[in-house]
Amino acid sequence: MRKSIVTVILLASAASAFAQTSAPSPTLAKAAKGPVAAKDANKPQIGDFGFDMAGRDTSVTPGTDFFDYANGGWVKTTPIPADRSSYGMFHVLQDLSLERTRTILDVSAKTPGDKVGDFYTSFMDEAAVNAKGATPVKPMLSALKATKDKTALVTEIAKLQRQGVGGLVGVGVSQDDKDPTTYVVQLGQSGIGLPDRDYYLKVDAKLATIRTAYQAYLARMLTLAGEPNAATRAAAVFNMEKGLATAHWTRIESRDADKTYNKWTAADFAAKAPGFPWAQYMTAMGVTGRPFYLVAQPSAVTGEAKVFADTPVNVLQDYAMLKVLRSYAPYLSSDFDKTNFAFYGTTLSGTPEQQVRWKRGVSTVSGAMGEAIGQQYVAKYFPPASKAAADDLVKNVIAAMGERLRNLEWMAPETKTKALAKLAAFTPKIGYPDKWRDYSALQIQRGDLVGNVARANAFEYDRDLKKLGQPIDRAEWFMTPMTINAYANPTMNEVVFPAAILQPPFFDPKADPAVNYGGIGAVIGHEISHHFDDQGRKYDLNGKLTDWWTPQDVARFKVFTDALVKQYDAYEPLPGQHIQGGLTLGENIADLAGLTVAYDAYHKSLGGKQAPIIDGTTGDQRFYYGWAGVWRTKWRDAALQQALLSDPHSPGHQRVLTVRNLDPWYAAFGAKPGEASYLAPANRVRIW
Ligand SMILES: [Zn+2]
Structure with missing residues (x-):
């Protein structure tokens, strides 16, 4: 993060x-007309001098x-x-x-074993993707359902977070702002499925409509995954997310470089944000043993831990399953993909049609x-x-x-x-990296x-x-x-x-x-x-x-x-x-x-x-x-x-x-x- x-x-x-570790991954589909038409080689591409006066x-x-x-x-x-x-x-x-x-990927796709071509082909084989339904994420969902307590659940959540599923808190590695020669682990507020806390909390007719549509979307996703009592369970997950949103800082507060720089030791998490199994979570995220962590929004992390403590384990399981379904919907059969787009693309962003598959x-x-x-x-x-x-x-x-x-x-x-x-x-830095990944x-x-x-x-x-413990990669x-x-x-x-x-x-x-x-x-x-x-x-x-x-x-x-x-x-x-x-x-x-x-x-x-x-x-x-x-x-x-x-x-x-x-x-x-x-x-x- x-x-x-x-x-x-x-x-x-x-x-x-593309699913990201720290953020919800709404698939805001984007696309449009073809490329800019090539013109006379000696003339600007746009207008007579570079601007379209018409x-x-x-x-x-x-x-x-x-x-x-x-x-x-x-x-x-x-x-x-x-x-x-x-x-x-x-x-x-x-x-x-x-x-x-x-055009690059089309050529790569002709050579089996070419990684980008293979990846692209796996996306483009729509028939195969559709035939599988939700099967590819079933092991993730089963693992969440099989957990017997919150500690076991958090360990599973962390495993999934490392695979691009959104978590309760965001975790990432970056330079220490006050010692930029070293990398540190940073944590920050996360965990909501709507774009901002205002979407849960603000009194506004349009946002109220979106809140209702969001709960219907959560219920639909649970139903598609074969879960009973979807509406009731979706409402409980929404209420939990509303609790997280209430704890969140505003985006204006989160911009402040000084206020978002807070050093916590491992012990501080248990003391300052009780109710969440931090030790097990940090272990599963692979970030134990650090002298300190940087916490961007301390009171939000405290509040999120309390929401976690106050929420029954079955609701937390549903919450985590929905995170999986949302993050992976673009890569599942079209019922999941279209349901996801109908909410994130159409309801939330007003986009009538989904982008064509190749894009x-x-x-x-x-x-x-x-x-x-x-x-x-x-x-x-x-x-x-x-x-x-x-x-x-x-x-x-x-x-x-x-x-x-x-x-x-x-x-x-x-x-x-x-x-x-x-x-x-x-x-x-201009154009492209000096050394490639x-x-x-x-x-x-x-x-x-x-x-x-x-x-x-x-x-x-x-x-x-x-990167932790290594010199800063200035070429990145x-x-x-x-x-x-x-x-x-x-x-x-x-x-x-x-x-x-x-x-x-x-x-x-x-x-x-x-x-x-x-x-x-x-x-x-x-x-x-x-x-x-x-x-x-x-x-x-x-x-x-x-x-x-x-x-x-x-x-x-x-x-x-x-x-x-x-x-x-x-x-x-x-x-x-x-x-x-x-x-x-x-x-x-x-x-x-x-x-x-x-x-x-x-x-x-x-x-x-x-x-x-x-x-x-x-x-x-x-x-x-x-x-x-x-x-x-x-x-x-x-x-x-x-x-x-x-x-x-x-x-x-x-x-x-x-x-x-x-x-x-x-x-x-x-x-x-x-x-x-x-x-x-x-x-x-x-x-x-
Ligand atoms: Zn800018």
């Missing part, structure tokens, strides 16, 4: 079909709503594909990655053995020129951030010096989908355990090259950009540089500035969580961030549903700062020359179009509600609107007082 402090450019969704809505003024102005035409004419809960440029590229990965198969194998595919992917689809160009862009944006830090008026000189040292110590110890069998998924999860977990990547995303990892002081995000509309060597700086340049700036956002700033140049700012710096910074919280709190993407400014603060800071430094880097790249006028647009206009183009997105209401409750990123629409904080945007588009997005200069938030 890596603490959620690794910050990405958007919430990853394509890989969520997708604008010029009946809206930029100052009213820059997202609607730049993207409104596209929004009006583009339906969300039936198998998507939201749709935009990220998804277009996800589809391209899926298509490309499929789910590609996502599953990519999630399990991504680097085995990544090597071929990079050789085929990531030209060395793209890596070189991205290297330059990253250097330029880091230089622009340095310039901003040097010129900052509110930061104490001694803090500034340390901030510049941190920036100088950055490790950018070794999967030779992982057993994959053609006809055994559930076994493959279970072994792949166990392989991953065991690999993490083996937490995303595959085929991923349309990027991340900042504070304990490594690194920014990471997978190969697949270095494509249009983010980055096109044939596009006007202004669009590239507004696109991938701002994404790079976003990740860089995560290391200086409200949480990332707490880590020093060695990736250590420590207090290196003066109290005055912290106080001044908080004035800016409070203003940004207020600005985003005011947005209401759905009636009655506001953005949570506190939950999205880190991402909003990163968007604002990223766009600011990318703009500086763009101007520096002009070398004192005037940017050309292209199709009647200035360089600055094209820069902001580049940003708007990246966030061209639309949502189904249920998915948007889920994002507002649980996603630390603001929706794409409001991410675009951060331009209203930037003075050059006003000059570029002539936004005027009285227009909806207009902010008086004193109300524009400027941090860096």
Whole structure:
């Protein structure tokens, strides 16, 4: 369970079909149209200069709503594909990655013994999967049912957790935030089947409907597994989960790097969280004998232990069986798979249709053995020129951030010096890992989908355990090259950009540089500035969580961030549903700062020359179009509600609107007082 402090450019969704150890694994099916069509080799892939001007809505003024102005035409004419809960440029590229990965897997599948091909084949043999029904998970269910007491049950739960089934608490290995040269075992709240505690607790008509549907879903899964009295048993499991949710911290609380750093010894678990057989659990998880553990949400772990103590063993068994069925439903016969999708895909996310099978198969194998595919992917689809160009862009944006830090008026000189040292110590990773993962110890069998998924999860977990006591693997990547995303990892002081995000509309060597700086340049700036956002700033140049700012710096910074919280709190993407400014603060800071430094880097790249006028647009206009183009997105209401409750990123629409904080945007588009997005200069938030 890596603490959620690794910050990405958007919430990853394509890989969520693969069962993860620490999180519930809702299969939010995602898919859409085919790949981006190839055009004339010398022209940008999109529009005349890299942005689709035809997708604008010029009946809206930029100052009213820059997202609607730049993207409104596209929004009006583009339906969300039936198998998507939201749709935009990220998804277009996800589809391209899926298509490309499929061509690799199709070739691999022709060679029996090729692991990724065998894994993919085991997923694609739908007839065989259907014929087996629930048989592949029957041994897991029987083992749970056979337990005579809670201690025995917890041992079984831990075994299953190592195979990708969600547990009561999340367990994982990561760097110690206060001693980032060592790995530690981290534990945190987990165990609920809905996306957030609010889904259980908040008074809201839509959420109440979802709660009812969720209980019906739990009952249906029990029935499919041949269990009697399903409705009563599902209600008991729901009540137990509600107890867990009540103990959970909010997502805003869980963002806090200081509050989530708590050292517990093995003895502390028994003393501080009584009622749960910790010793047996730790043994079965393979994490005994550690000098201490890091607990992210102590009171939640205490509360979860109490729920466990107060719940009868038969309800706990049902709870654990349902965890198995949910985690493995995508790999069982279609009755399980469709029931699971009907709830997690349709009810919870508004997606009418499930993704076609091959896309789910590609996502599953990519999630399990991504680097085995990544090597071929990079050789085929990531030209060395793209890596070189991205290297330059990253250097330029880091230089622009340095310039901003040097010129900052509110930061104490001694803090500034340390901030510049941190920036100088950055490790950018671009495209793909220098060394690739070794999967030779992982057993994959053609006809055994559930076994493959279970072994792949166990392989991953065991690999993490083996890190304990070893030096930090600084070459490790937490995303595959085929991923349309990027991340900042504070304990490594690194920014990471997978190969697949270095494509249009983010980055096109044939596009006007202004669009590239507004696109991938701002994404790079976003990740860089995560290391200086409200949480990332707490880590020093060695990736250590420590207090290196003066109290005055912290106080001044908080004035800016409070203003940004207020600005985003005011947005209401759905009636009655506001953005949570506190939950999205880190991402909003990163968007604002990223766009600011990318703009500086763009101007520096002009070398004192005037940017050309292209199709009647200035360089600055094209820069902001580049940003708007990246966030061209639309949502189904249920998915948007889920994002507002649980996603630390603001929706794409409001991410675009951060331009209203930037003075050059006003000059570029002539936004005027009285227009909806207009902010008086004193109300524009400027941090860096
Ligand atoms: Zn981010």
